[in-house]
Amino acid sequence: MLIAMLVLVVLGLTGLRIAQEYQRVVIFRLGRYVGLRGPGLYWIIPLGIERPIPIDIRTRTVSAEQQETITRDSVTIKVNAVLWYRIADAAKSVIEVADAPAAVYQLALTGLRNIIGQHDLDEVLQERDKINTLLSESIASSTFAWGLEVQRFEMKDVELPVAMQQVMAMQAEAIREKRARIIKAEAEFEASVKLSAAAAQIMENPAALELRRMQMIAEVGAENNSTTVVMIPSDFVSLSHTLSQYLQRGGATKADTNT
Numbered sequence: 001m002l003i004a005m006l007v008l009v010v011l012g013l014t015g016l017r018i019a020q021e022y023q024r025v026v027i028f029r030l031g032r033y034v035g036l037r038g039p040g041l042y043w044i045i046p047l048g049i050e051r052p053i054p055i056d057i058r059t060r061t062v063s064a065e066q067q068e069t070i071t072r073d074s075v076t077i078k079v080n081a082v083l084w085y086r087i088a089d090a091a092k093s094v095i096e097v098a099d100a101p102a103a104v105y106q107l108a109l110t111g112l113r114n115i116i117g118q119h120d121l122d123e124v125l126q127e128r129d130k131i132n133t134l135l136s137e138s139i140a141s142s143t144f145a146w147g148l149e150v151q152r153f154e155m156k157d158v159e160l161p162v163a164m165q166q167v168m169a170m171q172a173e174a175i176r177e178k179r180a181r182i183i184k185a186e187a188e189f190e191a192s193v194k195l196s197a198a199a200a201q202i203m204e205n206p207a208a209l210e211l212r213r214m215q216m217i218a219e220v221g222a223e224n225n226s227t228t229v230v231m232i233p234s235d236f237v238s239l240s241h242t243l244s245q246y247l248q249r250g251g252a253t254k255a256d257t258n259t
Contacts, residue, residue, distance in 0.1 A: 015046040019054060024090040026053040036090060055090040059151060062105055066159075069113045073120045078159040081135070083108045084152040085143065092147025104143055108153060111138040121164075128155060 019025050019038025027034050027044060028051045037044075037052065044050040064081040071077060085104055087093045093100045115134050116124060124131060135153040143150050160168070202212070 011046050012043075015043045015050075017042050017044060017052060022056060022058045023054050024057055026055060026090050026094045027051070028053070033091060033095060053094055055087055055093060057087045057090065059084055059086045060101070062101075062108065063156075064105070064108055064112060067109060067112055067116075069116045071116060071121045071124060072118060075121045075164060076161060077116070077121065077124070079112060079116055079124075079155055080157040080159075081108070081112050081153065081155050083150070085148050085150045087147060088149040089147030092145070097146045100146055100148060103146065104139070104148055104150075107139050107142055108135075111135055111153075112155075114138065121160075124155075124158060131155060 017025070017037070018041055021039045023038050025037040025042065027037055029045065029049060034050070038054075044052055062083040062085070064083060066078050066080050068076060068078050083104070087100065097103050112135060115131060115138055119127075119131065132152075132154040135155070136150055139153065140150050
């Protein structure tokens with residue numbers, strides 16, 4: 001009896017197991033699923049009657065290998081992506097799929113190629129948030145049936161052909177040159193408007209012209225150069241203009257007399 005009790009105690013101790021905080025243990029009894037154990041200390045029926053399968057429920061990071069795919073506008077690109085997922089239902093991840101990590105990896109590669117093929121190159125490059133959301137949604141329904149939860153699925157890098165890079169560089173340069181010319185034209189237009197307003201203001205008050213000339217002399221003198229500035233009063237300008245008009249009228253009168 002003592003020996004039988006010792007054997008029973010030893011068998012009972014051999015059934016003790018410990019699961020870590022990040023582990024859940026799927027228990028099969030004679031091939032049938034009976035429940036989950038863990039975390040902490042748990043006990044199973046020894047002698048192979050119950051079989052434990054520990055499952056790590058921490059978030060896993062998978063780097064998808066570079067995929068060469070064609071966009072909707074027939075541009076061949078190479079895309080790298082990163083997938084973050086965790087096992088939300090340990091029992092399903094064992095019962096519903098044979099190899100959950102390999103299955104979700106292949107599903108991610110397929111989803112990546114499908115989503116990229118449904119969008120143009122400009123959308124892939126400029127609307128990355130939208131593409132990342134579509135990537136996650138494309139595989140979420142399938143992984144849910146396997147007990148997996150996709151947390152994030154994002155593109156990491158997009159590699160373009162050399163010829164396409166050159167074309168895009170030329171396009172970007174042309175766009176920048178266009179913007180520069182537009183800005184320069186707008187600046188010249190605004191300057192012409194301001195100059196027209198200033199000219200109108202000076203015509204209404206001739207003394208402003210004299211003040212502007214004096215200011216110009218002060219600016220030239222401050223540069224410490226050898227420039228010589230000869231000032232002509234505005235009265236001389238007005239007198240020459242009046243004299244020119246008088247001579248023109250006299251010439252016209254003489255021509256009429258000869259006729």
